[in-house]
Every structure is written in C-alpha cells, then in structure tokens.
Amino acid sequence: MGAQRADRTELPPTVAGHLDAFTAHLDRERGRSSHTVRAYRSDLAGLLGRLPGDDLAVLDLGLLRSWLAEAHAAGTSRSTLARRAAAARTFTAWAHRTGLLDSDPGARLDSPRPQRRLPSVLRADQAADLMDAAASGAAERDPVALRDQLLLELLYATGVRVAEVCGIDVDDVDQSARTVRVLGKGNRERTVVYGVPAERALRTWLAAGRPALARTGGPPALLLGVRGRRLDPRVARSVVHAAVAAVPGAPDIGPHGLRHAAATHLLDGGADLRYVQELLGHATLSTTQLYTHVTVDRLKVVHDQAHPRA
Template sequence: MGTRRSDHRDTPADLPGRLAAHLEAFVVHLDRERGRSEHTVRAYRGDVASLLRTVPGDDLAALDLGVLRAWLAAAHAGGASRSTLARRAAAVRTFTGWAHRTGRLPTDPGDRLDSPRARRTLPAVLRADQAAELMDAASSGAAEEDPVALRDLALLELLYATGVRVAEVCGADVDDLDRTSRTLRVLGKGGKERVVVHGVPAERALERWLAVGRPALARPDSPPALLLGARGGRLDPRIARKVVHDAVAAVPGAPDIGPHGLRHAAATHLLDGGADLRHVQELLGHATLSTTQLYTHVTVDRLKVVHDQAHPRA
C-alpha cells in the first residue's frame, strides 16, 4: 500500500527566486521527510508563502521575531480566527526551526513566537438510533442493486464501523481488505499504517459492493481502489463528504455532519458501550491519548451507569 501524494511543487509565482527555493525545499521536507498529510502540506505551504511575502529585502536572513509578530498581527487585524492564527504560528515555527537546522537562518525566531491557543470544541454527534436510521436508509436505497448506491452504503458502513478518516478509506485498495478477519489496512497521517476492524453489517455491504457494484463501475484502466467513483476512478474524498452530508441530512433531527462526524460518532458510541479509551485511540490512529480525549466524550447517561455500579454510596 503506497502513499498517494500529489505534487506540491507549485511555488507562488510572486515570490522572488531565492525565497521560492526555500519554500520549495521546505515543502519537500514536510512531504518526503516528515510524512505530513497532503492537507497539512498545503496549509503550511500557503502560510509560509504568506509570511515570506513580508520579508524585508527578499532576504530570508531578515526574518526575525519582529517580522513574525507583525505578520500574525496583520492576520489578526484582518479577522483571522484563533484557530487560524494558531495554525499559522505552528506553520512558521516549523519553518523557522527547519531553516535554522539547515543553516538558512542563523537563529530560530519562531522559538520565541507566542500565539493564541485554538479553542477546542467537540463536534456534534449522531445518537446511536440516528446512526441506525442512517444505515437503514442507505441499505434501502441500495436495494435495487444500483452500483453507486451500493458504494455509498459500503462507504457509510465503513466510516461508522471503523472510525477511519475519509482520506484513509478513499485511499484504501481492494487488497487492503481482509474479509476473513473483517479488517481493513489504511494509511494514516504521517504515512503510518494501521489495521481497523469492522462488523457484520459493514462486511455485508462490502460483499454486495464488491460482487455487484464495483464490477459495474470498474473500467480497464481503473485503479485497485476499494471504492470507485461513478466514472471508474478512485473515489474522491470530496464526493465522499457530499455522500455523507446528503445521507445524514435525510435523518430527522440529525446534526449537520460529514465523515469526521461519523468518526466522532463511532468513537463516542464505542465508549458508551464500555470500550477502553486506549482501544479507541488505536482504532482512530491517534498518536496521543489527549487527542482521543478531545474527539470523544462519555455521555452523562454512561457516567451515571458507571457511578451507580462503582460508587459505594450510589
């Protein structure tokens, strides 16, 4: 299972040659050496390009703490949110640290750069009954064996059963699926592979998709992708997001969520069912437990059950 990265070597035309070369080298570092996700590479590239446009005299050596602070202050004055400012600061700190280590800067000005912390908020989550209604509706829509409907059902079942990211499921190949053990091998952030498990409903949806739906959409030049688009290419994550949004919108009272919302629902419902937080961490592919704690929560009802069972004076 290989990485399927895009070519990021599209440096802004308005940057002077020397600064453009520094930016290009940094992008290559993020992509090939650090193994950052395509989304992160794109975001950091844009942030650093924005910073480099403000460097006095088009000389990287002129990049100091004052330039960094002025750049962030201008973004704040322009209405940038706390989360955007936090991301931009993280991007330029990564850049200046790399530039210092590679001899492009005599010191690392980003090491002293402060920025507001992004407010961490939990996304809305489907209730378990709403998730069941979502899958029932998708299953009914696939009853006529329409290949796209079969694919959409397999997509929804996999996202909810495994908690994988939309890019991970769209990047998976047929050979990454082990139907005997009901597992799927995915490539996560930083190029890290992991194996996730799914249950019988997802396996049934996959069986119908692979037997009927995929052969109907596949073409001689189709990739080995597990999920295909309507024209026989690898399913685009943007199309997958639309599929999820449209399907959830049809469930009465359900919050407006996309694939990440299904990921959050999967983790939450696992915890509600008694799963250990570290097992959920492994399923989601989080590097640290604190990240899992951010994207999952235990409902008040679950806390009451635990309290009633465990506390001597419940």
C-alpha cells in the same frame, strides 16, 4: 501545481526557491499529509511575502509576532492562528538547520491553543436510521447506491478519515478477519476492524457494485467513482452530507462527524480509551481524550449504579 504557482508569483525568486525546498522537505522527509503541506505552504507564502527583499535574515521574532497579531486583529480563528504559528516554527527550524538562518526565531514564538471542540454527534439511534436508509437505497442493487452504503458503513464502523477510506485498495481488506489496513497521517499504517453489517455491504459491493463501475486498467481502489477511478474524498463528503440530511433531526455532519460518532458510541458502550486511540490512529492519547466529555451521560449512569453515595 496551479496552487503552487499562484502562492509564489509575488515572491522573489530566491525566496520562492526556499519555499519550494521547504515544501519538498515536508512532503518527502517529514511525510506530512498533502492537506498539511498545502496549508503550510499557503501560510508561509503570506509570511514570506512580508519580507522587504530576498534576505531571510530579517525573519525575526518581531516579524513573526506582528504577522500573527495582524491576523488576530482581522478576526482569524484561534485554530488558524495556531496552524500558522506551527507552520512558521517548522519553517524557521528547517531554515536554521539548513544554514539559511543563523538562529531559530520561531523557537520562541507562542501561539494561542486551538479551541478543541467536538461538532455535533449523531445519536446511536440516528446512526442506525442512517445505515438503514443506506441499506434501503441499495436494495435495487444500483452500483452507486451499493458503494455509498459501503462508504457509510465503513466510516461509522471503523472511524477512519475520509482520505483513508478513499485510499483503501481491495487487497487491503481481509474479509476472513474483517479487518482493513489503512494509511493514516504521517504515513502511519494501522489495522482497523469492522462488523457484520459492513461485511454484508462489502460482499454485495464486491459482487454486484464494483464490477459495474470498474474499468480495464483502472486503479485497485476498493471504492470507485462513476468513471471507474478512485473515489474522490470530495464526492465522499457530499455523499455523507446528503445521506445524513435525510435523517430526521440529525445534525449536519460529514465524514469526520461519523468518525466522531464512532468514537463517542464506542466509549459510551464501554470501550477502553486505548482501543479507541488505536482505532482512530491518534498519535497521542490526549487527542482521544477529547471524546470523553461527551460521555457524561454514561458516566452518570455508572455512578448511580455503582457509587454507595449516589
């Protein structure tokens, strides 16, 4: 709530009310993630703060373009500009539907496409070293070390997002089938699978780790913090960064880097692109295709083996 109060203090009461209503629309009706809602709200607070008063009618295409142009001149990244444009378009479309604007100026607003680049990806041998180190650290059966081992195994085995893995409850896990039910972006539910190493880490955590951290009346979360509450994604990111930093030659990556590694290694191993799409929870195949450019080495091997003119 503090962030919400901060981004509306400079807005006229009427405009601040419109921003509140739009935020509620994103959260309750559109099912956008809390991260997206916060980002859009912050973007729009800056846009609406440019209005000369409390009349939304002056929010036209020229104002939208000048807002983005100033951000571009200030060195704002392409991805941030694209997000701000998306926030503006979503807001003006909502304002038009609800009668706050007579037309939708955002419908004609163009924005640069974000640069779609993958970060550095762990090699398969580096990922193996990472998991071996986590298993070694958990050998003493320290509850936090056991949790961290399971966190790393699940992130790499399933390719789930950090918020998704922290949101898993114990009942979401089907140990007999080695599957986990996760809730992804847009409240889309999907089932992901994990392998034998993650299964071993899970069983050890449930038997010797989680009971030591759980508190009476605590959450049903699979992964717990040291105080018995659901593991915070920020703590999970710190765990991953620290663990990867201990692997010689490994790039500095966090949970999303393990997600990229999982997708890349699956494709390198011959997995179908549609399967990887389902595992990662991508709404469109084009997002998953981003990973195909890092599998060129495998493509060359297949070409050399299969093409008569290789």
